[in-house]
Amino acid sequence: MKNHGIEISNLHKNFHDIQALKGVSFKIADAGLYGLIGPNGAGKTTLLKCVSSLLVPSSGEVCINSDTVSPKNFAVRRKIGFLPEDSGLYEKLSAKEFLHIMAGMHGIPKEERKRKVKDVVDFVGITYPPNKVVKYLSTGQRRLLLFASILLHDPEILILDESLSGLDPINREHITRLMRKLAKDRIVLFSTHILADIWRLCKRIFVLNHGELIVEDHPENILARMSDNSYFITSKTELETIKDYLDNLPNVSVISIQDDKLLFKIEEMVPITEIIKGIMNKFNVESFGPNVPDLDQIFTRMVTAT
Ligand SMILES: Nc1ncnc2c1ncn2[C@@H]1O[C@H](COP(=O)(O)OP(=O)(O)OP(=O)(O)O)[C@@H](O)[C@H]1O
Ligand SMILES: [Mg+2]
Missing domain, CATH: 3.30.70.920 (Lrp/AsnC effector binding domain/regulation of amino acid metabolism (RAM) domain)
Known part of the structure; x- marks a missing residue:
């Protein structure tokens, strides 16, 4: 039978002599929000990039709906929307140009791009002028633009690296609401250092430390255990x-x-x-x-x- 969702099996990733991931395994089958936490350097970004096909594991594998993730597997890549920790924006373009180029890169036919761009702009709630040049956008404005760009191809699974960091409380609440909305019918796996919200938001929390998964549990169980x-x-x-x-x-x-x-x-x-x-x-x-x-x-x- 086909497994639905994300399945990570014994994932290792080495960068020369650094073992960034040391045999991480877990499964996520149902729609919802899933939080990934851990100290700086724990391996969160490395793990999320392996899930999103931006990094090739040293060994082990990631499957999405039983299909192995790899840079060459375009069918599986199309199912994923990845929000990077560091900006993946083209600084010289306007916000609108950036979205149109991204829509083209996702293979959205020309005649549909305008409507698609409008849909994601409306959905994420971008209110600044669309001709504003990326270089001059604030951190919050950039995050919204990136968010819009990863939704253009209607991904089934969202992988968000530090989607809430660097935002003021109003923007943080705004992005949190978007994440919750999207997680109604999708798996949304996100890393964060902001602990205040994850206990009420997440179905399950994964804790990475030194490249190993040390805790995987429901938030209330973690809280109870630690109390x-x-x-x-x-x-x-x-x-x-x-x-x-x-x-x-x-x-x-x-x-x-x-x-x-x-x-x-x-x-x-x-x-x-x-x-x-x-x-x-x-x-x-x-x-x-x-x-x-x-x-x-x-x-x-x-x-x-x-
Ligand atoms: N491209 C790379 N080349 C060499 N080492 C790397 C590379 N990417 C990550 N690392 C190393 O792998 C380890 C895990 O890094 P990673 O960025 O995954 O941690 P993180 O949990 O995302 O940390 P942070 O919370 O600071 O974002 C670190 O020791 C880091 O220095
Ligand atoms: Mg990181």
Whole structure:
């Protein structure tokens, strides 16, 4: 049976004596957003370029819908839209000229190019004049132009290297919304150093360190694992009342009440779902979750634990 999506098998990539990827394997089958994180030099760009056929692996392979990715496999290349970390723009052209040239390079017939360019410009929300020369575009304007250019050929799979970096919060939110929209019916794999959003955005997170995949999991599992078994609750009920209830449970200890949050810790092996069910039956709980004070701290813990 044909496998749908991306399948990476035992991928190695060496640059002379540098082992940038040391046997990375994972599969992504369903549409959605998938985050790739890891320290500088971990191998993220190398991995994304191998998936997009811009680099040839030293060994191992990447398959898209069971078809091996290679620079010569144009059928599979057409399925991918790759947004590079460093700009792939032609500085002297206008934004519109750039999109028309890219449309030509993707083999879009001349008579369709105008409409196609308009569609992607509208979709990504480019509002600056289309005759503006690329050299004079701001970082945010460039990112939108690049984004538009990788959508011209309707790729099934999007590979985005640092699509959110260097943007102000408004543009970041704008690009995030685009990524979410696109991920409704496509696989979108993106690398980022911006940890704040990925926990709520991604179906799964991949952590690379020194060329190896050290963690692959759902965001909530990573958060729970890294929270040291401590959890928070906010509630309309007087938190002191919930504290009294928890104090009487075995293997549970209340850490503190901070403003509107009650923090508690459970012994390992105690199922958190049972505890939460018990609290919800008795009290009016507004929210609860693993108590993760600092996302950067989680990242540091993940990459220094290996
Ligand atoms: N073309 C190349 N020639 C030689 N070494 C390279 C080349 N490309 C990448 N490397 C090396 O491979 C390793 C992984 O680099 P890569 O760019 O994939 O990391 P990254 O995770 O994307 O880092 P960053 O977060 O800084 O973008 C680094 O040691 C880097 O120096
Ligand atoms: Mg990189």
